[in-house]
Amino acid sequence: MTDIAGTTIRTYFDAFNAGDTAGMLACLADDVAHHVNEGKVRRGKAAFAEFCDHMSRCYAENLTDMVIFTSPDGTRAAAEFIVNGTYLATDPGLPAAHGQTYRLPAGSFFSLADGKITRVVTYYNLADWVAQVSA
Template identity: 50%
Template sequence: MSALETVKRYYESFNNKNWGGMLELLHPEVRHEANQGDVRIGIDKFREFLGKMDEAYEETLTDMVFFTEPSDSRVAVEFTVNGIYKKGEEGLPEAYGQTYVLPAAAFLEVKSGLISRVTTYYNLPLWIELVSKPKND
């Protein structure tokens, strides 16, 4: 399977909330560089991250555009995050089911058919603005 096919399966699994399918495409020592925060190394840390994300957010990715390079080892992806903020996290606004639509991108590296790096970028101040609208009671 090419790097592009691997990455497409990874995001298809994400949109289907098939966390096991995502994890089986990761290298055991995957390097996860989220937009904010610490770098996570390894599948166990990634699994923990997915669990926290699943509790706090309901997200689907749309408008996906994939970019590859000649060595078939790196893939870039541009997409739109369509989300619901379900559970607040420390240092972030209160969650009460706010919806958001946010542009984002990721860069992935594939080695021996497995994803060895996932680096994600999005505009955190914009996301905070989108979910900080007053609650309508």
């Protein structure tokens, strides 16, 4: 049996690490629900693409130590990883950016249907990140 969910999630994160927003979007269902840490749910690929554009302006990130888990029926997945980043431009409401680096444990949860991601939820410790970029 092929692990379609695992392949989809690996493809999504490989695209993230390559800075390939189009590759990430190709893994998503048109009506994807994107639950961001400390933010409102964004719905649809256009909202997801806008979020990615914003993130690319403010942060340069690479994910390492990736572990992906999938449910036997392929409808759910999770990933645990380390975010290695540089804070490039001040994100409104957050500390001022001046090229600070950070290393932050994080995780994502996914729902999938027909080989596409229909829901992505990402969690990390915002207080930890603020402490790292404020030091």
